[in-house]
Amino acid sequence: MSIYVGNLSYDATKSDVEEVFAEYGTIKSTHLPTDRETGRPRGFAFVEMSSDAEETAAIEALDGAEWMGRVLKVNKAKPRERR
DNA sequence: GTTGAGCGTT
Numbered sequence A: 001m002s003i004y005v006g007n008l009s010y011d012a013t014k015s016d017v018e019e020v021f022a023e024y025g026t027i028k029s030t031h032l033p034t035d036r037e038t039g040r041p042r043g044f045a046f047v048e049m050s051s052d053a054e055e056t057a058a059i060e061a062l063d064g065a066e067w068m069g070r071v072l073k074v075n076k077a078k079p080r081e082r083r
Numbered sequence B: 001g002t003t004g005a006g007c008g009t010t
Helices: A014-024 A052-062
Strands: A003-006 A027-031 A045-049 A073-076
Touching: A003 A052, A014 A027, A014 A045, A014 A052, A045 A052, A052 A073
Parallel strands: none
Antiparallel strands: A003 A045, A003 A073, A027 A045
């Protein structure tokens, strides 16, 4: 399972995201995608944690929380295979 | 500013 983090500040970096999510569990991996064509930051991220319970805890704790001047939107990510 | 890659045509 992975977490989707939307409405992310464009100043946020992978390390920033990991720092915050690490408070609620162990980070397995983090994605901070940029637009493949333009190289522009896309303003969202994906985080994978070591257990579903930790991810749920992080979602509940961080969804709607203000971070770096923006209110985060955090929820379970959709599978990327679909697109 | 809201759902990841890259390869490159099953």
